[in-house]
Amino acid sequence: MEEQVKVPMYKRVLAFIIDFLLVAIVSAIVMYAIPHSDKYNETLDNSTALRKAMYESEEQLSTKELMEISNELTYDTYKYGMLENGITIVIMLSYFTLFTFFNHGQTVGKMLVKTKVVDNDGNEPSLLGCFLRSIIISRSFGDIITLILVL
Numbered sequence: 001m002e003e004q005v006k007v008p009m010y011k012r013v014l015a016f017i018i019d020f021l022l023v024a025i026v027s028a029i030v031m032y033a034i035p036h037s038d039k040y041n042e043t044l045d046n047s048t049a050l051r052k053a054m055y056e057s058e059e060q061l062s063t064k065e066l067m068e069i070s071n072e073l074t075y076d077t078y079k080y081g082m083l084e085n086g087i088t089i090v091i092m093l094s095y096f097t098l099f100t101f102f103n104h105g106q107t108v109g110k111m112l113v114k115t116k117v118v119d120n121d122g123n124e125p126s127l128l129g130c131f132l133r134s135i136i137i138s139r140s141f142g143d144i145i146t147l148i149l150v151l
Contacts, residue, residue: 004122011113016137018109023095027088034087040080047073089138096134101127 050073099107105116105124117133119125125133 004118007115011115015107015109015113015115018112019096019107022108023088023092026095027091030087030091031084034083040077040084043073043076043080047077092138093131093134096138097127097131100125100133101130 050069096107100110100117101124103111105118110116117125117130119129
C-alpha cells in the first residue's frame with residue numbers, strides 16, 4: 001500500500017477535462033455512425049423553420065394551435081435528443097467505471113497527470129465503487145433520471 005497524498009485540485013480538474021474530451025470525441029463518433037442522429041438534426045431544423053415561419057406569418061394562430069405545434073416539436077426534439085444523451089451516458093459511465101477499475105485506479109487523464117483513485121484504505125477501488133464514483137463525477141445521475149422520465 002502506497003502513502004496517500006491529497007491531489008491538488010488543478011490536477012483533478014485537468015484529468016477530468018482530458019477524460020471528458022476523450023468521452024466527447026468517442027460519443028461524437030458513435031453519434032455520427034447512428035442514422036437516428038439525422039432525425040434529431042432534422043427535427044431541430046424543422047422546429048426552427050416552423051417557429052420562424054409562425055413569427056413572420058401575418059396569419060394569427062389560435063393559442064390551442066400554437067400549443068399543439070409547440071408540444072409536438074418539443075416532444076420530438078426531446079425524444080431524439082434523449083437517445084443521443086442516453087448513448088453518451090452509457091459511454092461516459094463505461095469509460096470512467098471500466099478504465100478506473102481495470103487500469104488500477106487510473107483513466108487516461110489520471111495517467112497523464114500522474115494521479116489515481118484509491119479507496120479510504122489506500123487500496124484500488126472496487127467495481128461498484130468505480131461505478132458509483134463515475135455517476136457522481138460525470139453528473140450522469142441527473143441525466144439518467146431525465147432519460148427515465150422522458151421515456
